[in-house]
Amino acid sequence: EAGVAQSPRYKIIEKRQSVAFWCNPISGHATLYWYQQILGQGPKLLIQFQNNGVVDDSQLPKDRFSAERLKGVDSTLKIQPAKLEDSAVYLCASRLEQGSSYNEQFFGPGTRLTVL
Amino acid sequence: AQSVTQLDSHVSVSEGTPVLLRCNYSSSYSPSLFWYVQHPNKGLQLLLKYTSAATLVKGINGFEAEFKKSETSFHLTKPSAHMSDAAEYFCVVSGSNSGYALNFGKGTSLLVTP
Numbered sequence: 424e425a426g427v428a429q430s431p432r433y434k435i436i437e438k439r440q441s442v443a444f445w446c447n448p449i450s451g452h453a454t455l456y457w458y459q460q461i462l463g464q465g466p467k468l469l470i471q472f473q474n475n476g477v478v479d480d481s482q483l484p485k486d487r488f489s490a491e492r493l494k495g496v497d498s499t500l501k502i503q504p505a506k507l508e509d510s511a512v513y514l515c516a517s518r519l520e521q522g523s524s525y526n527e528q529f530f531g532p533g534t535r536l537t538v539l
Numbered sequence: 540a541q542s543v544t545q546l547d548s549h550v551s552v553s554e555g556t557p558v559l560l561r562c563n564y565s566s567s568y569s570p571s572l573f574w575y576v577q578h579p580n581k582g583l584q585l586l587l588k589y590t591s592a593a594t595l596v597k598g599i600n601g602f603e604a605e606f607k608k609s610e611t612s613f614h615l616t617k618p619s620a621h622m623s624d625a626a627e628y629f630c631v632v633s634g635s636n637s638g639y640a641l642n643f644g645k646g647t648s649l650l651v652t653p
Contacts (some may be wrong), residue, residue, distance in 0.1 A: 456640060465629050465643030466583070478638045514583070518639060527573075528641060530583045 425449065427531035429515050435537045441503040444534045448496070448517030454478075456528065457490060457500050458514040466514055472498060502536075510538045541566040541637060543613075543630045545644035553652050558602075558617040560647045562630035565611065572613045573631040573641070574604055583629070589613065600624070625651045 428447040436442050448455050453474050458466035469488065471478040475495040483490065487506070492498040502509055512535050516528040546561040564570060574586040587598025594606040604615045613630060630644040 454639070458641075463646075465631075465646050466641070467643070468640045471638050471640050473638075479640060516641075527585065527588060528639075532582045 427515055427517055427529055429513075429531035429534055431534055432532060433535050433537075435539065436505055437539050438507055439504040441501065442505055442536060443499050443501045444513050444515075444536075446498045446500070446515030446531060448498070448515070449529055452517035452519055452529075453495070454518040455492060455498050456516045456518070457498070458516065460512040460514055460533070462511070469500070469513075505536075505538045507538050510536055512536070541568070541570060541632045541634050541642050543572075543632045543642065543644040545628075545630050545647050547647050548645065549648045549650065551650040551652060552620045554622055555619050558615070558620045558624065558649065560615040560628050560630075560649065562613045562615065562644060563611050564613055564630075564632050566632060566634060568634045571633045571639075572604075572606060573633065574598065574602070574613075574615050575629045575631055575643075576626050577629065577646075578626045586615070586628075620649075620651045622651050622653070625649055 430445050455472045457469040460466040470480040470483045470490045472492045475492045490500045512533040514533045515531040518528045542565045544563045572589040575583045576586050577583050586602050587596045589596045589606045597603045602617045627646045629646050631641045633639050633641050
């Protein structure tokens with residue numbers, strides 16, 4: 424079974440530029456999450472999708488971050504404009520339909536963003 | 540709200556000695572608890588999970604954790620450390636009230652010395 428795919432793996436941009444990340448979850452997984460992991464910290468949830476609807480985006484800085492999952496499969500996360508403090512690893516995770524007995528999420532390899 | 544507190548930011552052990560990484564949780568609901576490991580420049584890997592079945596949970600690579608409701612703890616242990624165990628470990632809580640999103644602790648960095 425293929426895992427969660429993310430691209431690009433690395434991205435370096437200058438502040439005030441825009442950047443987009445892509446995630447393809449495990450086939451059949453209805454729930455998709457984006458996490459931000461700043462160096463030296465645990466991952467923090469940015470946004471959660473159930474199929475193509477947003478379940479929770481309370482921690483997403485909506486003035487600069489946006490995310491979509493138009494067809495309920497792939498997802499993109501965009502930052503516009505980027506700030507220095509956005510330097511982090513952006514992790515995508517997916518989970519099988521709600522009701523899974525152990526709620527396990529499967530993580531992609533992440534995209535490491537450096538903002539100069 | 541659900542949260543976890545990892546009591547040690549750094550733990551150092553000698554190879555072959557026991558490992559103990561401490562975690563306390565806070566949850567208004569019956570939580571699901573996890574331990575994840577992250578090796579340098581590698582992805583997150585699930586070590587083990589507790590989901591209201593047996594309170595002693597066995598995971599991969601010889602790790603195990605015990606859910607103690609009375610102490611609101613979920614400490615991770617291993618009888619004998621190996622050099623390859625050196626990594627960052629995250630205690631994580633999840634629940635249906637949060638859409639099963641994961642709330643990570645700040646992490647414990649495990650150093651294993653020869």
